[in-house]
Amino acid sequence: MFGLIGHSSNFEEARQKARDLGYEEYADGDLDMWCSAPPQIVETLSITSATGQTIEGSYIDSCFVPEMLSRFKTATRKVQNAMELAQKQDIAITALGGFTSIIFENFDLSKFQQIRSTTLEWERFTTGNTHTAWVICQQVEINAPLLGIDLSTAKVAVVGATGDIGSGVCRWLQQKTGVGELLLVARHQQRLLDLQTSLGGGRILALEEALPEADVVVWVASLPQSLTIDRESLKKPCLMIDGGYPKNLDSKVAGTGIYVLKGGIVEFFSNIDWKMMAVADMENPQRQMFACFAEAILLEFEGWHTNFSWGRNRISIDSMQTIGQASMRHGFKPLGLNPATLPLLASTAH
Incomplete structure (x- = not known):
């Protein structure tokens, strides 16, 4: 049972x-x-x-x-x-x-x-995090091409990169998907440096720096209610996978050319x-x-x-x-x- x-x-x-x-x-x-x-x-x-x-x-x-x-x-x-x-x-x-x-x-x-x-x-x-990480990676691989995004040259930002799910997503996207560049975003600088070392790559950026560069954004961190995002600064098209909890990213950024998908579902x-x-x-x-x-x-x-x-x-x-x-x-x-x-x-x- x-x-x-x-x-x-x-x-x-x-x-x-x-x-x-x-x-x-x-x-x-x-x-x-x-x-x-x-x-x-x-x-x-x-x-x-x-x-x-x-x-x-x-x-x-x-x-x-x-x-x-x-x-x-x-x-x-x-x-x-x-x-x-x-x-x-x-x-x-x-x-x-x-x-x-x-x-x-x-x-x-x-x-x-x-x-x-x-x-x-x-x-x-x-915790179920392994299946969640796999599902999110599949959501990136399947849906990004539908928007005309070529993952082999795309920049993919992972927000919450040092968490359990985030680090698994980073490893898969780098080794299995072969994305153009990983943009690593998280609160703890040392954990980011450790992750970057283990991956042998990826660029560490603050959230406000990563978002305008990203073709795909994977959110695997809880979204603060006070967070504001400048939609006009985002690439279009841009695929956003809302893998945090609760899932409220669409209320902040969804609009023309920006597509939010509930992640880990x-x-x-x-x-x-x-x-x-x-x-x-x-x-x-x-x-x-x-x-x-x-x-x-x-x-x-x-x-x-x-x-x-x-x-x-x-x-x-x-x-x-x-x-x-x-x-x-x-x-x-x-x-x-x-x-x-x-x-x-x-x-x-x-």
Whole structure:
């Protein structure tokens, strides 16, 4: 059995979800009450692969909302409690979705293996970052040519390059895709220098320097609400892959000649009978999901009950290829640009 640990995108959405599920006490509760609320298994489901194999899974709502991020102890406790619940349900492999994986990594929760009387077994959990990185790279390779962008000569900026997903994306784009030039953007200068050394290339730039040069921008960092981007300074056409969380890049830059694609999203080959993606702003919630969730599903299909994605900067080309092949085999494909816009794209690419 696989597990998916997620959360609502904001407090009001969480209260509405609770009301829809019949948890009136949560729907009427304030944020303080939600801070003490335990995780809940809110949905169980079956998924059938393109190969015909069927597996069972559960969706666990951590009862975390982003408004809790400023409360360190609350945020970490929410993630740990959800992981404990998954293990107590004997779920073989569980993906940490949304902010839960970010909290786990940024606060280094792997140091805290003991949760009350439970010793967490790390092999039961994955961040899903390897599949996410592979999907984002496929989104670049498939969609950039639709805009007339030749990746062999293109400049590709990776914003959040030193993160787990970002570093994996950089390695793939350099070694497998063969992009013209990588522009490396991140907050920590030493980590950027270390990444540049490991890659044997790439140019380190500040965000405001990289954006006007880039034909493709891969965002794998959270976008500050206060960030402003000068659309007129961007190249046209320009492909932007919004791989951060939450996905709000389109509200800042989308416009003529600038095409924003939700990064790290996959589409399954058939409908899935579930409700959880309906509140995740998916255009086709019966088929689309976060690639990190799909990684747990793939690991269950393959019987790979291990922490396939774990820690920082451990994503390899080989592991991306392995999970990518499994993804295609079982019926997933990366989300692409809307086909209805392709004639327009062709005309603006010249």
